[in-house]
Amino acid sequence: MRALCWNGVNDLRVETVSDPEIINPSDVILKVRLSTTCGSDLHLIDGLIPTMREGDVLGHEFMGEIVDVGREVTKVKRGDRVVVPSFISCGKCWYCQHDLYSLCDTTHPKPELQEPLLGYPTAGIYAYSHAFGGYSGAHAEYVRVPFADTDCFLVPDGVADDAALFISDAAPTGFMGADFCNIHQGDVIAVWGCGGVGLMAQQGAMILGAERVIAIDKYPERLAQAEAFGAIPLDFTKVDVIEALQELTGGRGPDACIDAVGMEADGTGVQKVYDGVKQALHLETDRGAALRQAMLAVRKGGTLSILGVYGVMDKFPLGLIMNKGITVRTAQQHGQAYVDRLLEYTQRGELTPAALATHRFSLEDSPKGYHMFKHKEDGCLRSVFVP
Amino acid sequence: MSDVESDANLEADAHASITIGKPAADLHALWLRPETQSRIWAHFADVRVVGDRTAEWVAKGPAGGEYRWQTLTKANSPNELSWSTLDKADVANQGVLTMRPAPGDRGTELYLDVRFDPPGGIVGKAISKMFHIVPREIVRTALYRFRALALTGEIARTDPQPAGRNGGTDH
Ligand SMILES: NC(=O)c1ccc[n+]([C@@H]2O[C@H](COP(=O)([O-])OP(=O)(O)OC[C@H]3O[C@@H](n4cnc5c(N)ncnc54)[C@H](O)[C@@H]3O)[C@@H](O)[C@H]2O)c1
Ligand SMILES: [Zn+2]
Ligand SMILES: [Zn+2]
Numbered sequence: 404m405r406a407l408c409w410n411g412v413n414d415l416r417v418e419t420v421s422d423p424e425i426i427n428p429s430d431v432i433l434k435v436r437l438s439t440t441c442g443s444d445l446h447l448i449d450g451l452i453p454t455m456r457e458g459d460v461l462g463h464e465f466m467g468e469i470v471d472v473g474r475e476v477t478k479v480k481r482g483d484r485v486v487v488p489s490f491i492s493c494g495k496c497w498y499c500q501h502d503l504y505s506l507c508d509t510t511h512p513k514p515e516l517q518e519p520l521l522g523y524p525t526a527g528i529y530a531y532s533h534a535f536g537g538y539s540g541a542h543a544e545y546v547r548v549p550f551a552d553t554d555c556f557l558v559p560d561g562v563a564d565d566a567a568l569f570i571s572d573a574a575p576t577g578f579m580g581a582d583f584c585n586i587h588q589g590d591v592i593a594v595w596g597c598g599g600v601g602l603m604a605q606q607g608a609m610i611l612g613a614e615r616v617i618a619i620d621k622y623p624e625r626l627a628q629a630e631a632f633g634a635i636p637l638d639f640t641k642v643d644v645i646e647a648l649q650e651l652t653g654g655r656g657p658d659a660c661i662d663a664v665g666m667e668a669d670g671t672g673v674q675k676v677y678d679g680v681k682q683a684l685h686l687e688t689d690r691g692a693a694l695r696q697a698m699l700a701v702r703k704g705g706t707l708s709i710l711g712v713y714g715v716m717d718k719f720p721l722g723l724i725m726n727k728g729i730t731v732r733t734a735q736q737h738g739q740a741y742v743d744r745l746l747e748y749t750q751r752g753e754l755t756p757a758a759l760a761t762h763r764f765s766l767e768d769s770p771k772g773y774h775m776f777k778h779k780e781d782g783c784l785r786s787v788f789v790p
Numbered sequence: 791m792s793d794v795e796s797d798a799n800l801e802a803d804a805h806a807s808i809t810i811g812k813p814a815a816d817l818h819a820l821w822l823r824p825e826t827q828s829r830i831w832a833h834f835a836d837v838r839v840v841g842d843r844t845a846e847w848v849a850k851g852p853a854g855g856e857y858r859w860q861t862l863t864k865a866n867s868p869n870e871l872s873w874s875t876l877d878k879a880d881v882a883n884q885g886v887l888t889m890r891p892a893p894g895d896r897g898t899e900l901y902l903d904v905r906f907d908p909p910g911g912i913v914g915k916a917i918s919k920m921f922h923i924v925p926r927e928i929v930r931t932a933l934y935r936f937r938a939l940a941l942t943g944e945i946a947r948t949d950p951q952p953a954g955r956n957g958g959t960d961h
């Protein structure tokens with residue numbers, strides 16, 4: 404089959420590889436109907452995440468049709484149209500049973516690679532380096548999905564492919580970020596980043612009852628989409644974000660701040676130069692401009708919900724968190740805990756993930772799709788691939 | 791690498807613990823099932839059952855080296871299993887698996903101690919050279935795999951799978 408392979412920093416190629424096959428009895432094989440780019444892929448493409456290998460098939464956000472099932476699969480069947488969260492979860496371990504699916508205790512094929520970094524291995528994830536399991540990805544004609552009964556969610560009629568697609572990763576991640584904010588009546592939520600994840604966090608916060616949602620980014624078309632969703636847009640290159648947030652909250656500051664940016668954050672001024680130099684010298688792989696700003700902006704005793712992906716950050720202003728009594732909530736997405744609910748919101752038109760699908764490419768043109776997505780050309784919010 | 795880590799690499803003794811949400815009796819029975827041993831040690835050795843509670847191990851070293859031994863496993867009590875190598879082992883070793891109830895609803899805690907006694911008393915550093923894997927990793931990964939098997943009936947694997955290398959497949 405054809406598949407998009409990572410061959411080094413900024414080197415993506417569509418190649419002919421073998422078809423996936425059923426390995427374990429709970430596996431299914433999915434014929435991919437759609438897959439998409441994610442901000443997390445940019446960390447791989449930029450070479451910020453180690454343990455990638457040349458030839459790794461990329462893609463962790465996808466939906467498709469089941470074409471083959473392992474002998475232990477009982478809940479889903481051939482022909483089902485399903486969406487699959489990006490983390491692979493067994494549904495049987497303590498973590499899965501406590502809705503902490505991305506921390507699943509059994510789905511990492513190479514725990515010895517990750518345990519030294521984190522203390523304990525996490526769940527495996529599709530196409531996100533070998534330290535995260537080394538599973539082959541979904542920018543391909545077919546993909547193998549382990550633990551299909553737990554990880555394949557039937558897409559109901561009335562939810563189109565290009566909406567269901569984002570319920571794999573961007574929507575559950577964003578929604579989880581809003582859920583972390585424990586939103587009460589009157590709460591104001593500020594979201595850094597208006598990519599797929601940030602926009603879904605904004606809609607999620609509205610669904611969960613936020614009084615007001617403020618969206619921060621610099622790309623006009625992304626800010627316009629946030630505004631269309633009902634958020635108040637703030638361009639961080641045009642206003643002083645901290646001042647603007649105080650202005651919008653009567654000086655209190657947002658009750659919760661969500662970071663949907665991660666380690667490719669754009670800074671302004673001195674911090675930007677400093678972070679850029681450090682990154683170039685490999686002194687540290689994080690540039691935490693958005694995160695630092697969110698910590699400063701959030702009200703005393705507020706919540707900081709971190710969705711952006713970070714490496715090992717050696718300069719982190721812990722004193723802000725401590726002295727302000729901030730609650731930090733963060734995780735890789737626990738998608739399986741949210742997918743059914745998000746499909747319902749989508750069916751009712753309260754969540755509109757299809758708005759992220761701004762650009763469509765054949766799988767053959769996926770390197771071009773990544774280029775546009777990475778450089779945000781032509782208002783590209785997400786590139787969608789059709790195998 | 792930190793001093794602590796390089797010290798650990800020198801160890802010929804390896805210890806690891808893990809918690810599994812199942813009763814000890816189930817885990818005891820699963821450990822003794824013939825195919826279990828070959829599955830949980832696959833990152834380290836080919837294990838083949840050759841008789842009642844005896845198994846033949848072949849561990850691969852770098853550059854095509856092979857080390858062989860046979861083990862005899864004993865059930866010392868409902869909460870303890872152990873094995874040791876029979877005569878003529880290339881690398882003599884012994885292991886003890888102890889089980890205790892975990893607090894709350896968390897199931898059973900497993901403690902695994904393995905000691906390698908290479909010929910001529912070579913220290914542990916040589917063990918990681920011989921096998922290309924440090925003893926601590928050997929046992930931690932085995933317990934991880936055992937937990938997966940106990941909870942899900944399978945062990946996470948990615949081979950064979952599509953990849954743009956080795957002619958299109960990872961084995
Ligand atoms: N926790 C998870 O499970 C999970 C899942 C998916 C993605 N992620 C992470 O979420 C982050 C966002 O993903 P995405 O797909 O939306 O990426 P994206 O690249 O499409 O969007 C990131 C946005 O952040 C904006 N941005 C950059 N610097 C900023 C700043 N200083 N202030 C405000 N906005 C700024 C960019 O302009 C861009 O629009 C990434 O770090 C990604 O790795 C996490
Ligand atoms: Zn993602
Ligand atoms: Zn699990």
